[in-house]
Amino acid sequence: MTIKTFLSLLLLVLAAPPASAAALAATPEMDFQAGEQAAAAKDFRAALPRFEAALAADPDSLRYASEYRMTVIAAKAYDRALGFFKKLVLDHPRSAPAALNYGYAYVDKIPAAGSITQVILANSAQGWFTKSIEIQPTWLALFTRGNSYLYWPKVFGRTPLGVADLEAAIKMSQAVPKRPYHVRAWISLGDGYWKLDQADRARATWSEASKLFPDNPQLKARLARLGDDLKEYIENELDPNRRVDTDLKPVWMEP
């Protein structure tokens, strides 16, 4: 080893970051874990950039995206998330999960918005759900878009579109092993029929689902109600001022 080579290696070692810092930046998972820890400590300022770094490196991760959005909701940093996902889908135009989560980011902001802004947000969300389906039709994307159609007033005529998506999602779910979260499409499909004034078909759907998913409390609640009681219950469930649960933990925990 010449003295010149030795000095070059020494410079290289000295220029390298410390081992721990290099490790945090080394994998998206490490960024994600750091984000999780900061979020648990309610240090949202520290958490959000780590989640974003993880997602930027792995835009297809439902887990990273979902946990990021849950932290965004806690931090009420809706516009930050919308800005982040806007860039993410630009950088990764063929990522169906990124598009899907961009839509969810719009949904997450809806309860915090005024009534007309809610319409604009919901419409934007549906555009990204559709984009996600165009890239890769999945149970999750079909269920999500189908369910989102149900929140629109009847006058917009979107309920039949929602029913079609939900029927497709259920068909897709029947081709794979049953997962607990598949019940959501059944519940929503019944809601869709109910909204189309097909009360018997709604009840039949929920009944059929209850055989597949016994003891599901949401199915039980619907089947236990009739007439105005049921109307009030479903209208309350589909109230845009209520926060829609967009936590994807059940999906990524049981893929």
Next chain:
Amino acid sequence: MKGRAFALLLGTAALGVAAPPARTTRGFEDRTAAAGLAHPHRNRRFKNPYAEIMAGYTALGAAAAVADYDGDGYEDLFVTDSSETGRNHLYRNDYGKTGTLTFTDVAEEAGVAAGNDAADATADALFLDYDNDGQPDLFVVRFGHSQLFHNLGNGKFKDVTQAAGLDRYANSITAIAFDYDRDGRVDLLVGNYFQPVDLFHPDTPRFFPESFETANNGGGVTLFHNDGPGPDGQVTFSDVTVKAGLKLSGWTLDVGHGDADGDGDDDLYIACDFGTDRFFLNNGDGTFTDRTEKAIGIDTKKGMNAEWGDFDNDGRLDVFVTNITDDYMREGNFLWHNDGPGADGQVTFTDVAKETGTWETGWGWAGKFLDYDNDGWLDLYVVNGWVSAGPESYVPDIFNMVVKPGLDLADARNWPPMGKKSLSGYEKKRLFHNEGGQHFRNEAARHGLDSTRDGRGIAVADFDNDGRLDLFVTNAGAEPYLYHNVLPPGPHWVELALEGRRSNRDAVGAEVRLTAGGKTWLRFVDGGNGFASQSTKRLHFGLGSAAAIERVEVLWPSGASQVLDKIAIDRIHRLVEGDPGVQPFPAEARKR
């Protein structure tokens, strides 16, 4: 529960007091035509390049105001029209002469009919005694130049707008008269919807709201201070809006006053369309401070009504505000419960509309507190409905507009014409019966008050002096309703007609705390609160089964307080500031 109710029933029977009317009793009769009041309101049709678009947003102007303009002891009505050729109506109450609930339109001979022309459209009306002569004068609120009429006392009015310094263009939609600086004269607060662009010949298309939720390009409010009479005896007003701290630019639909913090002066609730309602605290020195964020928070809704009243009998004035609640827009009303001052001395309100069942009334307009069944709890009547036309809905048109990115909403040309479509039309009105200050139950259908016309204003008054409050409802582009209260007599009541001496003559702002049967009620004289309508200034107390009044405490706007007792129930009294007792109410004395 059943046992307790039964015991109560036994108790009232034993006392010889009439039980509350059975739930099946229909409490109101539609007497509109029989009373001679079936003249329809007509909306203004503008004749400018934006007329087709404006038609959908100017279905306004159906208003009514109540006062005894001729001093015969019976409440009269001023009712507006808005079409270019439409004449306003001054309906003289003839009950004193005929013994039946009938009215005669005397607007032409009184000189107050001409409220509409090519350059002006009537939007609202307000009786006020601006010169403290005991004769209600009349302010006609207009898109254009509003009018002030002086009551000459001989059945005629004289237009004194110019002489009073009020002649200016504004797109005014509401007004109240109250003595904000407690100098003994009522001042005038005017709410303006559009900014002061000439709506009849706009020189710009950019006069529509710039946002659905945070619009700040509206007309705000104008506060006119009553400067009293000059050397010629003519009362004049001066614009003190900026000086008073009320420079605003929201789309005002209603203004309401009341003493929120119990300091003796009146605070303000300003209901705004397309954005944030405002709450102003009166500083007691002729200025106001915006306490919106602390008191009610920042909202993005479509406020349309600002009615004050103590719905839960806790001795503090609460506020009811209507918003839009339909399947496409779930804003919900506000029932602002006055929580009183906190540790920092600042008054705050909590919205209890959902908890009390008053959240949803469709596209709401006026909402008025009244104790229609004299049970001692303020009930709430709410009218609603925007445009009831064809079967096709206008909602998708609006939706298509709002989702266009970067659209300039302020430009009227970007708004779709409504044509023959409906928007929140054919909505049923709500009569919320107050169930002990905790909850309200809709009783409109039972009482025949669930019309589906496009309601705007509600004037509450005891038109036949029988101790039961009647309702006059205005409808846009349609006939009004006179609902005569025919609930069986039984629950006790008392009405007080206050007269200020050091205070303004109408005693606007006076608060009365009346105690009977161990309960205390708060009522106050309001100067025109509530959208498109002014109710009676006479204070009405439903006393339920209380057979005697124990105490009456009056806090006058002058700051003077007065305590009376042994006032007879089931009658109307005249109560003059500083006088030791009540006086017989002239009309009632004649009747007796």
